[in-house]
Amino acid sequence: MKKIAVVLSGCGVFDGSEIHESVLLLLNLKRAGFAVEFLAPDIEQAHVVDHLAGEPAEGQKRRVLVEAARIARGKVRDLATARAIEFDGIAFPGGFGAAKNLCTFAVDGARMTVNSEVERFVREGVESRKPMLFLCISPVIAAKVIGDGVAVTLGADSPLVGAVASWGARHVATPVRECLVDQAHRLVTVPAYMYDAEITDVAAGIAQGVAAFQTLIG
Amino acid sequence: MKKIAVVLSGCGVFDGSEIHESVLLLLNLKRAGFAVEFLAPDIEQAHVVDHLAGEPAEGQKRRVLVEAARIARGKVRDLATARAIEFDGIAFPGGFGAAKNLCTFAVDGARMTVNSEVERFVREGVESRKPMLFLCISPVIAAKVIGDGVAVTLGADSPLVGAVASWGARHVATPVRECLVDQAHRLVTVPAYMYDAEITDVAAGIAQGVAAFQTLIG
Numbered sequence: 001m002k003k004i005a006v007v008l009s010g011c012g013v014f015d016g017s018e019i020h021e022s023v024l025l026l027l028n029l030k031r032a033g034f035a036v037e038f039l040a041p042d043i044e045q046a047h048v049v050d051h052l053a054g055e056p057a058e059g060q061k062r063r064v065l066v067e068a069a070r071i072a073r074g075k076v077r078d079l080a081t082a083r084a085i086e087f088d089g090i091a092f093p094g095g096f097g098a099a100k101n102l103c104t105f106a107v108d109g110a111r112m113t114v115n116s117e118v119e120r121f122v123r124e125g126v127e128s129r130k131p132m133l134f135l136c137i138s139p140v141i142a143a144k145v146i147g148d149g150v151a152v153t154l155g156a157d158s159p160l161v162g163a164v165a166s167w168g169a170r171h172v173a174t175p176v177r178e179c180l181v182d183q184a185h186r187l188v189t190v191p192a193y194m195y196d197a198e199i200t201d202v203a204a205g206i207a208q209g210v211a212a213f214q215t216l217i218g
Numbered sequence: 219m220k221k222i223a224v225v226l227s228g229c230g231v232f233d234g235s236e237i238h239e240s241v242l243l244l245l246n247l248k249r250a251g252f253a254v255e256f257l258a259p260d261i262e263q264a265h266v267v268d269h270l271a272g273e274p275a276e277g278q279k280r281r282v283l284v285e286a287a288r289i290a291r292g293k294v295r296d297l298a299t300a301r302a303i304e305f306d307g308i309a310f311p312g313g314f315g316a317a318k319n320l321c322t323f324a325v326d327g328a329r330m331t332v333n334s335e336v337e338r339f340v341r342e343g344v345e346s347r348k349p350m351l352f353l354c355i356s357p358v359i360a361a362k363v364i365g366d367g368v369a370v371t372l373g374a375d376s377p378l379v380g381a382v383a384s385w386g387a388r389h390v391a392t393p394v395r396e397c398l399v400d401q402a403h404r405l406v407t408v409p410a411y412m413y414d415a416e417i418t419d420v421a422a423g424i425a426q427g428v429a430a431f432q433t434l435i436g
Contacts, residue, residue, distance in 0.1 A: 198248060
């Protein structure tokens with residue numbers, strides 16, 4: 001059975017992994033016959049957001065790996081102990097955690113940095129030609145680490161796209177129920193909740209993305 | 219468009235709503251054409267569990283309504299402000315939160331009490347003949363509040379079943395990919411993660427449950 005690494009960034013759209021995307025990604029990977037292992041960096045969250053108020057919860061601290069375990073039902077491994085070569089493919093759900101905890105895009109835009117373990121893991125994936133799948137905002141990580149004219153989508157064209165071009169990558173607007181495939185770079189990206197979408201549309205896009213990802217894995 | 223109330227109990231299998239069940243419930247309800255509103259009681263969680271360690275996180279406090287907003291992407295209403303008559307049907311995902319925050323089954327077993335707002339809301343549902351759908355461990359709430367020979371499932375027969383009988387309800391063992399329908403009581407129950415199951419099996423059971431629920435709503 002082929003095995004996919006799914007890299008989480010916490011638990012909750014505003015400060016961690018987007019929950020619907022993470023669950024739909026898992027469901028589609030399992031339906032495609034893959035084994036899945038959840039990974040996450042063992043770091044403090046950039047902050048904690050009260051998801052009811054939509055504001056930072058002052059004074060609270062939570063760890064990415066511990067909160068990711070909520071989505072993973074307890075089974076998640078420290079990314080620092082994982083090597084891309086262990087897996088047949090690598091996948092990232094979105095959520096602000098991908099842009100706050102895995103990299104600093106939400107704060108620094110085009111001048112962002114990528115968490116060192118995340119960058120190392122993605123670079124290993126590129127070097128060993130592993131197919132990779134990035135959802136929602138997480139394609140900024142692929143665009144920054146890969147550069148090299150790689151095609152990614154963040155949904156519709158928007159002010160966010162400038163950063164992608166500044167890293168030597170290329171943005172391609174893509175509808176919510178579709179995915180974008182860069183065959184040469186073995187990369188699939190899916191807009192998902194980059195749109196203000198219904199879960200049914202997000203589910204359709206993720207199903208498309210996983211199907212394309214499965215084709216790349218072969 | 220018919221509207222379903224989905225009552226959450228937090229965010230995470232060990233101290234809140236089971237995340238996979240909640241997302242799959244939402245997806246299936248939306249695919250069936252329903253509008254969905256998330257509700258949760260505005261109470262302190264019974265405790266906070268570190269989902270990585272699988273142990274209580276000493277000294278931490280979280281509120282059910284605030285954490286439920288992670289699954290609901292910010293849009294969740296205090297259950298105290300909701301009346302069953304506003305909805306065409308009522309649904310509860312599982313997770314230990316249903317058995318710790320919405321009632322005390324996880325601690326008190328057959329001698330459990332149900333949160334007063336949850337009990338009031340379910341009683342209103344019974345009195346106004348609203349179809350109801352309970353997943354995983356949450357059918358204990360239906361069994362306790364309804365009694366009256368109502369048929370529920372908690373998956374396989376187990377020591378948990380004794381409590382159900384003690385409340386005047388009836389347990390019917392049901393496989394993971396199926397649901398149980400009590401036509402007379404307009405109640406559907408689904409075992410879901412009461413089994414140590416794959417998400418694909420849980421998804422199949424929830425799809426069956428929502429289909430039966432939709433038939434009851436008509």
